[in-house]
Amino acid sequence: MQFINTVTPFEQQHFDPASTTVSPHSVDIGGIFGFPLDDEQIKRLSGAPAGSTIDVFHKSAWTADEVGTEAVPPGLYFTVKNATYLFHHNMVGVFHDGSSIVLLDKALENGKV
Numbered sequence: 001m002q003f004i005n006t007v008t009p010f011e012q013q014h015f016d017p018a019s020t021t022v023s024p025h026s027v028d029i030g031g032i033f034g035f036p037l038d039d040e041q042i043k044r045l046s047g048a049p050a051g052s053t054i055d056v057f058h059k060s061a062w063t064a065d066e067v068g069t070e071a072v073p074p075g076l077y078f079t080v081k082n083a084t085y086l087f088h089h090n091m092v093g094v095f096h097d098g099s100s101i102v103l104l105d106k107a108l109e110n111g112k113v
Helices: 009-014 029-033 039-046 100-109
Strands: 053-059 075-081 090-094
Touching: 029 075, 039 053, 039 075, 039 090
Parallel strands: none
Antiparallel strands: 053 075, 075 090
């Protein structure tokens, strides 16, 4: 744990949040979770590589056409696009499961995310 705040040269080059963009959105993140997320926190939560574009959306239900038989929970989702590092795109979800959202909230309060 002593190196948790250390940024390696690899991370600096390939995960530089300054070159990543969060697309404008109208999602009321504070209304969904009870606390807001700013663009810097979204970049860090999504794990986006340098030069990415992140789209933010809220999904209250998924259709079978979208997910097949997979049980995907409703929640806040980030679609990460990056032609250099990702063949297609990554999707990262944040959702209530009864306890994890509390841990996320505490991490945000403590500046850990």
